[in-house]
Amino acid sequence: MTKLLSVAPAPHIRSKKTTNLIMLDVIIALLPVVVASGILFGLNALVLIAVSVAGCVLSEYLWCRLMKKPQCVQDLSAVVTGILIALNVPASLPIWQVLFGDVVAIIIVKQLFGGIGYNFVNPALAARVVMGLSFPASMTSYTYPAGTLEGMSGATPLSSIDALSNATPEAATHLGKYADLFSLFIGRHGGVLGETCALAILIGGIYLIIRGIIKPIIPLSFLATTFLLHYAFGSIAPLHAILSGGILLGAVFMATDYTTSPYTDKGKLVFGVGCGILTAVIRTYTNTHEGVTYSILIMNLLVPYINKLTRKKPYGGAAK
Amino acid sequence: MSNIYLKPNIGGGIKTAGLKSTEDFKTATLPLPKKVVIPFTHHIGAPSAPVVSKGDHVFVGTKIASSTSFISADTHSSVSGTVSDIIELHWSDGSLRPSAIIETDGEQKPDPGITPPEISTREDFVSAVQSSGLIGLGGAGFPTHVKLAKTKQPVDTLVINAAECEPYITSDYRTIMEETDEVIEGIETVLRYTGVKKAVIGIENNKPKAIELLNKKLNGSPEIRVVPLKTIYPQGAEKVLIGRVTGRAVPSGGLPADAGTIVLNVTTVSFLSKFVKTGFPLVEKRITVDGSAIAKPGNYLLPLGYCIGELAENLGGYVRSPERILLGGPMMGIALSSEDFPILKTTNAVLYLSESEVSTIPNNNCIRCGRCAYGCPVCLSPVEIDTAYENGEIDELKTLSVKNCIECGCCSYNCPAGRPLTQTMKLAKALLAKVGEKK
Numbered sequence: 001m002t003k004l005l006s007v008a009p010a011p012h013i014r015s016k017k018t019t020n021l022i023m024l025d026v027i028i029a030l031l032p033v034v035v036a037s038g039i040l041f042g043l044n045a046l047v048l049i050a051v052s053v054a055g056c057v058l059s060e061y062l063w064c065r066l067m068k069k070p071q072c073v074q075d076l077s078a079v080v081t082g083i084l085i086a087l088n089v090p091a092s093l094p095i096w097q098v099l100f101g102d103v104v105a106i107i108i109v110k111q112l113f114g115g116i117g118y119n120f121v122n123p124a125l126a127a128r129v130v131m132g133l134s135f136p137a138s139m140t141s142y143t144y145p146a147g148t149l150e151g152m153s154g155a156t157p158l159s160s161i162d163a164l165s166n167a168t169p170e171a172a173t174h175l176g177k178y179a180d181l182f183s184l185f186i187g188r189h190g191g192v193l194g195e196t197c198a199l200a201i202l203i204g205g206i207y208l209i210i211r212g213i214i215k216p217i218i219p220l221s222f223l224a225t226t227f228l229l230h231y232a233f234g235s236i237a238p239l240h241a242i243l244s245g246g247i248l249l250g251a252v253f254m255a256t257d258y259t260t261s262p263y264t265d266k267g268k269l270v271f272g273v274g275c276g277i278l279t280a281v282i283r284t285y286t287n288t289h290e291g292v293t294y295s296i297l298i299m300n301l302l303v304p305y306i307n308k309l310t311r312k313k314p315y316g317g318a319a320k
Numbered sequence: 321m322s323n324i325y326l327k328p329n330i331g332g333g334i335k336t337a338g339l340k341s342t343e344d345f346k347t348a349t350l351p352l353p354k355k356v357v358i359p360f361t362h363h364i365g366a367p368s369a370p371v372v373s374k375g376d377h378v379f380v381g382t383k384i385a386s387s388t389s390f391i392s393a394d395t396h397s398s399v400s401g402t403v404s405d406i407i408e409l410h411w412s413d414g415s416l417r418p419s420a421i422i423e424t425d426g427e428q429k430p431d432p433g434i435t436p437p438e439i440s441t442r443e444d445f446v447s448a449v450q451s452s453g454l455i456g457l458g459g460a461g462f463p464t465h466v467k468l469a470k471t472k473q474p475v476d477t478l479v480i481n482a483a484e485c486e487p488y489i490t491s492d493y494r495t496i497m498e499e500t501d502e503v504i505e506g507i508e509t510v511l512r513y514t515g516v517k518k519a520v521i522g523i524e525n526n527k528p529k530a531i532e533l534l535n536k537k538l539n540g541s542p543e544i545r546v547v548p549l550k551t552i553y554p555q556g557a558e559k560v561l562i563g564r565v566t567g568r569a570v571p572s573g574g575l576p577a578d579a580g581t582i583v584l585n586v587t588t589v590s591f592l593s594k595f596v597k598t599g600f601p602l603v604e605k606r607i608t609v610d611g612s613a614i615a616k617p618g619n620y621l622l623p624l625g626y627c628i629g630e631l632a633e634n635l636g637g638y639v640r641s642p643e644r645i646l647l648g649g650p651m652m653g654i655a656l657s658s659e660d661f662p663i664l665k666t667t668n669a670v671l672y673l674s675e676s677e678v679s680t681i682p683n684n685n686c687i688r689c690g691r692c693a694y695g696c697p698v699c700l701s702p703v704e705i706d707t708a709y710e711n712g713e714i715d716e717l718k719t720l721s722v723k724n725c726i727e728c729g730c731c732s733y734n735c736p737a738g739r740p741l742t743q744t745m746k747l748a749k750a751l752l753a754k755v756g757e758k759k
Contacts, residue, residue, distance in 0.1 A: 006643055006678070007657050009743040011729030012650040013336070013487070014679035019687055019736045075684065117685040117737075263690025263703055307704070315329045315559060315698035316572040319723035 017212075019116075023076035025213045029204035030083050030253065036187055036197035041091035041143060045193050049086040051095050055102030056082035063111045077116050081105050084124035084253060087194025088246070089131065091143045097135050101127040121300040122260045125250075125293050132290065140289065142190040184243035194253075195246040205252035214256040217268040218275075222251040225276025235284040247279060250292035260300040267303075267310035274299045325579055326571055328563025331699045333552040334730045336487045336651070338526055342610050343490040345618035347498055350634045352424050356399050356625030359409055359419040360385035362665040363455040364462050366392040372420060376403045379431035381601050384420050387450060393463045394453045395665075398603040398623035399424040409661075412647075412654040419662075422625070436599040442470060445513035452595050453602040453665070458492075458556070458585035459648060461666040464592075467584065468514055471577040478510055478519040479565055479576070482586040483549060483556030485524055486649025489669040491608045494619045495587045496523075496530040500537050506589030507544055509596055516582065519544045522565045526551040553651060554728040558583050560697045572724050587668075602665060609635060611672035613642035622663055628670060629659030643675040650677075651729040681738030692731035692741055698724050702731035702741045709748045714755055722748045 037045040060078040064071045085101050105123035113119050132139045183189055187197025194201075208214045223242050230241040242248065255261060255275050262271050278295030282288060361367040368385035372378060378397040385395040401424040408416035437448035449465040456462045458481055480503075484492040496503060507519045523531055525548040534546050547565045549555045559570045561583065568579040576583045584592075591602060603624055610617040615636030622631070628645060632638060646653035647667050663670065692702035701720060708716040722745060731741035 005645055005655070005657060005659075007655045008644070008680075009740060009746075010650075010652050010654070010727075011733050011742065012644060012646060012653065012655065012673065012678055013733065014681055014738070015334070015691075015734050015736070017691075017734075017736050018681055018738065019684055022687075022689070022736055072684075115685055117687045258687050258689040263688055263693055263701075307701075311701055311704075312331065312693070312699040313329055314572065314700055314721040314724045315331075315563065316569045316574065316724060317326060319572045319718065319721035 019077075020075045022213055023080055025208065025211050026080050026253075027076065027083065029207045029211075029213070030080070030087070030194075032200035032203045033087060033194045033197065033249070033253075034083065036200035037087065037091075037193040040187050040196060041193060045086075045091045048089065048091065048093065048095070048098055048193065049083055052086035052098050052102055053079050053082035055099045056085070056106050059103050059106035060111070063107060067111075069115075072115060075116060078106060081110070081123050084194075085127050087249065087253075088124060088128045088192050089139065090141055090192050092141055093135075093138050097131060097138060100134070101131045104130045117259050119259055120303075121297050122254055122257050125254055125297055125300075128293055129290070129297065132293075142192070181239060181243065184240065189244070191244075192246065195249040198243050198248050201248045201252050208252070208256070214252075215265070215268060217265060218255050218261060218272040219251040221269050221272030222255055222275045222279075223247065225273045226280045229277060229280035230284070233280065233284050235280075241280075241283070245283070245289075246292040250279075250296055251275070254292075255296050255299070260303060262303055262306045262310060264307060264310040264312065267306040270306050270310060271299050271303070274302070325566075325568035328559075328567065328569035329699050330560055330563050331696045332694045333554060333560075333697050334695050334733050335551075336553050336733075338551070339487040339610075340490050340493070340526070342488070342608050342617050342619055343493055343527075345490070345494075347494050347606055347619045347621050349621050350626075350631070352399065352426060352428065352623070353626050353630045353634075355401075355404065355421055355423045355627075356397075356623055357407070357409065357419050357421050357627055357660070357662040358384060358395060358398065358625035359411075359417045359662070359664065360395050361417060362395065362461055363393045364391075364460065365389070365466075368392055368395055370406065370418060370420070372397075372403050374403055374405055377401070378403060378422060379429050381431040381434050381603055383453075383601075384422075387463075390450075390469075391463055391466050393455050393465075394451055394601070396453050396601040396603050397422055398625055400427050400429045401425045410658070412656070430600070434599050434601075436597060437595075439513065439596060442468075442513050442515070448596070448599075449592070451601070452591075452599075454588065454591060454595070455602075455665050456585060457587045457591065457605070457666065457668070459652065459666050459668060460558075461664075464584065464588055467576075467582050468510065473577040473580065475514070475516055475577055475580050475582055476518070477566055477581045478507065478514070478516045479562055479581050479583045480507060480519060480521040480586055480589060481556055481558070481561055481583055482521050482523040482527075482530070483561060484527070485551070485553045485556040486651050486653075486669075487553075488610045488671055489608045489649050491606045491619055491668045492586050493527055493530055494608075495590050495606060496527075496534065499590045500533055502590040502593045503534075503586055504537055504544065506591070506593035509593055510582075510584065510589060511543060514582065517543065520565045521546045521586070522549055522555070522561045523547070524549050524551045524555055553730065554697055554726070557697060557726050557728050559726060572721065605663060605665065605667060607663060607667060608669040609672070610669065611642070611646075611674065612677055613638050613640045613672040613674040615639050624665060625662040627660055627662050628656060631663075631670065632659070632672065638672065640674040642672045644673045644678050646671040646673065651733065652727070683739055684737040686735075686737055686739060689736060691734035691736065695730035695734040697728060697730060698726055700725060700745075702745065705748055706739060706741055706744050709744050709751070714752065717748050717752055723752060725749060 056078040105127035109123040282291035366389040409419040725745040
């Protein structure tokens with residue numbers, strides 16, 4: 001026999017699910033949201049998404065190249081980040097601003113801390129915050145899908161609900177007029193590219209769960225907590241609360257990011273409930289629109305501690 | 321009574337492709353090899369001392385190495401012939417193990433000194449088994465007589481491991497199908513001499529015919545029960561199996577006796593029933609040969625020391641170039657560096673895998689997905705052990721209980737980033753042992 005045998009430690013077989021196949025599944029799960037944003041906001045939305053993906057991939061490629069590190073763009077995580085950043089901006093955002101967000105996410109938040117697996121907060125959400133602070137006007141000038149009801153320009157359903165409930169106690173009875181549940185569900189209302197169409201987000205989320213990419217613990221506990229707290233606070237009608245703003249997009253695609261969420265099941269529950277509480281509190285008691293973004297980012301920071309406190313007990317007890 | 325035991329905390333394990341395509345291949349024999357290479361020591365414990373030298377003539381069953389302490393075992397010749405040389409065999413862990421090369425004379429005469437053992441007490445039974453060369457045939461190779469000896473802890477359950485959870489391997493399944501009576505008699509023999517009251521046979525539910533056959537032959541036996549288990553690797557890992565069939569956990573660092581059990585492999589008990597009747601020592605093994613590189617896969621009864629290269633030749637050679645040759649299954653088996661390695665007492669399969677059957681994923685950054693922790697049957701956190709080991713954090717490794725790792729391979733199997741987690745666990749355990757010695 002001329003060919004040498006290969007020798008390696010066991011196991012000699014491995015699951016087919018590799019990092020880039022997982023990322024590919026996330027991209028597939030995002031497609032319905034991408035398509036919905038194209039339908040709702042037009043060609044501009046798709047251009048923004050394409051530019052953002054290109055910006056992230058290029059940033060990652062150049063970083064690895066210039067820093068003489070092993071090339072890692074093939075793991076597709078930069079594509080996911082690129083799509084997510086674009087889904088978090090309004091359709092009217094100037095292109096150079098989304099590129100700025102891409103560089104912040106990939107270089108500052110991800111690569112400076114060691115690349116994939118080492119970022120301590122979600123790169124796309126951190127970019128959203130930096131962009132929000134840098135370009136407050138363009139980041140909040142929400143455009144509207146064709147056919148949206150009049151009288152809503154300049155506000156997302158959440159802010160119009162806010163305004164109403166501050167103004168009149170009967171706000172809740174008027175809600176239907178401003179954003180009926182069906183419009184919220186199919187995305188016919190204002191907001192950033194990816195957050196308006198609940199239907200598309202749910203399709204993506206179900207795909208991720210079926211494919212075993214995410215467990216439903218975080219999205220369900222996040223949404224349920226926000227729902228219940230809004231009910232308890234009486235601030236916003238609970239169903240409207242979870243169908244408007246960025247909560248669905250956040251709960252399904254942002255809060256479930258592996259690196260910045262706990263890996264234990266109990267930890268995921270703590271994380272989801274924490275996000276839910278912070279979101280409801282921020283939305284009810286502060287003036288910012290970024291309830292979901294900030295709540296996920298704050299919980300991101302707690303992940304190492306949550307993991308440590310929710311570790312499973314080993315079989316047979318702790319080793320002596 | 322049962323409340324004195326810990327509750328088992330068992331993690332997810334993994335679902336593998338069963339790949340048990342040899343399950344209906346009846347056990348066949350092969351031509352006698354020209355020579356066999358038999359290491360004097362196959363087991364875990366004190367090494368055995370050789371009792372033959374170059375030029376000696378041996379029969380089938382002649383003792384060639386003698387146990388040196390209680391946790392040790394004898395070794396016997398599997399052929400009749402002449403000891404042509406004593407060599408140092410390269411072991412998978414890098415060490416060298418003295419081994420006898422025996423050239424076969426083709427007569428296969430049994431050793432005339434072999435007589436059935438006289439057994440009347442538990443002590444007789446234990447010493448008879450010690451002289452049989454029997455060690456755990458499931459793979460770990462712990463000398464069997466040690467498990468049968470009286471323990472300080474009360475033992476009320478004999479657990480028979482028939483799970484056979486590794487992909488490809490069907491040799492235990494064939495033992496059940498072809499030696500059903502021997503299996504049951506072996507269990508009864510162990511119960512009789514150890515005074516243990518009941519036995520449970522743990523078997524994965526992907527072997528319905530074996531479960532049916534055992535139940536039929538047991539015919540409602542009050543003391544022996546078959547417990548079908550879900551097909552999830554590693555159901556056959558000793559601690560997992562004890563947890564599944566008894567609802568008790570072996571405490572960290574403890575033995576099966578600490579959970580009131582003795583665990584024996586199904587092939588081990590089958591051998592025991594034959595041994596108490598004939599006194600014939602352990603000289604052959606039923607081996608599953610599989611993998612897409614080999615021409616004739618199947619189950620074969622082979623003399624110990626049969627070399628892997630000669631085995632391939634006698635099975636029609638290779639139909640594809642073998643990429644990796646394994647002793648054992650793909651989850652825990654050992655990759656051989658040479659075809660000159662022999663079949664051991666602990667071998668239950670030889671896999672000639674072609675390139676397409678071996679997974680090689682480049683090692684990338686951990687993405688902290690937690691799949692290693694979900695898969696871990698003993699509920700450790702490989703994701704954190706990996707980081708702690710890389711950073712050399714000794715105290716953290718202790719906190720994370722890495723010593724409890726059973727090295728089943730689930731964490732590496734699950735890792736999408738291709739990290740060699742199981743190897744890291746082994747290295748971390750070795751590191752802790754080294755640090756412990758220094759103190």
